[in-house]
Amino acid sequence: MNADALNTTATKIRDHIAAACESDAIPGFVAGIHQGGEQVVVAHGLANVATGAPMLEHTGFLLGSVTKVLTTTLVLQQVDRGVLDLDAPVVKYLPEFGSVSGKILVRHLIGHTNGIDADLYFPGDKGRDALKAYVEGMPSSTLFEPGEQLSYSNGGMIVAGRLLEVVTGLPYPELLARDVYGPVGMTDSSTSAEQAILRSTAVGHFLDLETMAPRPTTMFTLPETWGPAGGTPIGTIADLLAFGRTHLAGGVSPSGTRVLSAGSTALMRQVSFDMESPNTPPIGLGWVLYPFGGTTVLAMSGASPGGVSLLCVIPEHDLVFAAYGNSPGAIMLQDRILQLILTEHLGIELPRLVTGDEQDADLAPYAGTYRSNQLRIEVSVVDGQLEEVITYEPADPSQERIFTEFAGGTTSAPPQRYVPVGPGLFAPAGYPLEAFDGYLRLLLVSYHDVRDGQARFRNGGGRLARRA
Template identity: 45%
Template sequence: MRTSAELQAQPGDLVSLRARIAGILEAQSTATGVAGAVIGVAVGAEQFALAHGLANLNTGQEFTTDTGWLLGSVTKVLTATALLRLVDAGAVDLDAPARRYLPDFALADTDAAETITVRMLINHTNGIDADDLMPCAVRGRDATRSYVARLRDFGCLFEPGTGLHYSNPGFVLAARIIEEQTGLPYEEAIRTELFDPCGMGDATAVQTEAFLRRTAIGARASDEPGTLRATSLFSLPESAAGAGATPIVTVADMMAFGRMHLAGGLAPTGRRVLSQELAAAMLTPTFDLGLPSAPPIGLGWWLDPIAGTTAAWHGGGSPGGASSFCILPEHDAVIVTFVSGPNALLNDTLHTTVIEHLTGQQASASFAEAPAHADSTMTGEYAAFHVDKSVSVRDGNLLVRTSVPFYDEELERILDAYGMPRSSSVTYVPVAPGLFAPEGADARTTAGFYGRLSLLADLPSVPGRPRGIHSGLRFVPKIS
């Protein structure tokens, strides 16, 4: 923990901040779960970037500040921005049913399919129960369409608009609307609607373009303790591109994108990407569960309170890697990081270090600890697509056993290569009424963006939404 004197460093002093970040990176190795990492920080007109380690364990290629990496679900903020350009143009109405623009969109729950609006697609309130769906049979122009076609077999976890459940399907549907309105496949539409006008000169959503440049490969733990191996899966399927499967970016690309949002939709290129009204709307809460583990959601952005300010943030996972991206409107700042290896929490360390430097305040736990106990009525079975959870109360704590049921060979192959465990058991201790943290976890970890996602909340039923548990931004209803 840093001293109060260190926390009161001058916000504009990026020289000392850069040195501190460099020290953090230099301490990383395969033993700490990091093959390589990169960070970019911009505050006003000042900025710096640092890289560490290897971008590719197979080749020994070093990570540099201009190395590209898979953006993962941070893409969702880009997809939301591109969709809102169509709203600006009058081609799309946020509060219209999504089916107005996608007549072929169907769910097993026909009423839900009729009521899900465009807004619900990009603020995670649609409730579609297809979180891990990753169709891979179709590539190219019809990939996104193939994903949407598969949704007809899935229902919803709650009545649309009554809950919050992280939604890959919502952003694939948003990408499909972009395709329909522009007449272009997603990888071309995101370039013409966003990359080009923002000045994101190295960004691409075409996987094969990775061969033409320096691009990072993710890393996973190997059988030998303290060592890592390169992932065997470069990216998730093209059908989920709009949710984050394929876009590749550099630090400079994300600095330009973040600068555009901080300037109210005006890109560093001088082009207006979004109206000030819609840029502000993206930063305005649209839904809030009131949970320390699930910050308010704007449009695309999660709005996290941290160290005395609000960060508009999104994280993203890719095979063997994790990225983190935020803007701090009160401090005119952009922060972006990527870590190759299983130590995703290094992203939090890097971001929190920068934010504390700018605000002069220490980031604290995302919850106020209070006497609490595990309610025995939480005992039972919980289930959503591709996840079963068995919850029991023991000695005042929760024991949560998670298993991943077989769906089909295609999905199992992808998620095995991605590194999703087939089963796990975690003991949670009560830290506040209705709120639980993994046993042995440091409460300070929950000050960070990824760290707070480890908390678990007991959500009571409300009209349109059954009782369930909420963790990792996902809702799993109680079924017995």
């Protein structure tokens, strides 16, 4: 790898970050690339607007759902050791899980094909038994039969975390530190606010609608029950790059430590389910497999209260990209930077994902009410478009408090119009179609499994809701 080429790309990224932080009210941003033995990290802005602490190259941040790839790595370590069987029912190891579904296999948990309807289930339990309490109290309803569909699943990863605790005898945070942080060389990673406060750490921000300025979040982490899904782990760009390099190298860390077998590392990259819809990339185990033309990007993004992280591994080009911004809008900047890396740095031509609209589409099959955990989505046909109204229906005051803090105080949104752009596929009105060529394809909405003139499922952001 030519170091000059990487430094040139880093300069372009730095300019993009500076401009976006100014125009999009992102307090701070940090990003890094590793390719061919060369590594650059750039940082800009503030880690916390209340204190004025700068965002530094080594500033820590919440990994969010990027943790799911770490949890998957932990599960496959136990498969490598013969402790877990991917094709065994979860109840073989967790008998109490049978109240949800005895048909869910271990691979369904880490492949997002489990159907568990608990995506917004936020119990506030703490301590060693937090995950045990989560599994004991989680909703028993499912969205679909295991393996039938694909729906991004926080609940599945949390159950996988509890499964790991049972078979190893260690609490999830201790297991993560021992079997991933340590051997990978994630030297600045931790799993608690108490540890993070001892070093430079960013906090999330939300836009204050009165002052139109960023304000720090009132919630640093999600509850400890959400640890395996990304609620509590904290790390740095260098840590994420080291983890990505481990997967580039077939499971061998930068220091030469074998973290995962080559077979299991490869298995995580293999397609385990494909919805065959532009807004939902194929899934491996842990990794989402984004197709960009003929190039596959292994990716996972992670929302935290007022922040968003991203980890991308591009095996074909021996490249790892990681980024974090402490505002929910940072995902837009991350998407632009990823496309810059793909097109200008790697010379990849990105085909148009959505090519046009469906002028004569029959919208009647998609109208109706769809539900998932604590969400109701009303879909109606208005002026040749679909209009969606999403309502949050908290199960209890505790759930409402946690979700409200996680969302920055805003739990409702105005009706959103969608225009048809393909069979069963819709784009938010007013967006140019090229906006969906990159990571933001997740903004598209699709409908699936039409029976007797009605779609059974709505898919938004990779999450399914079932027709009521």
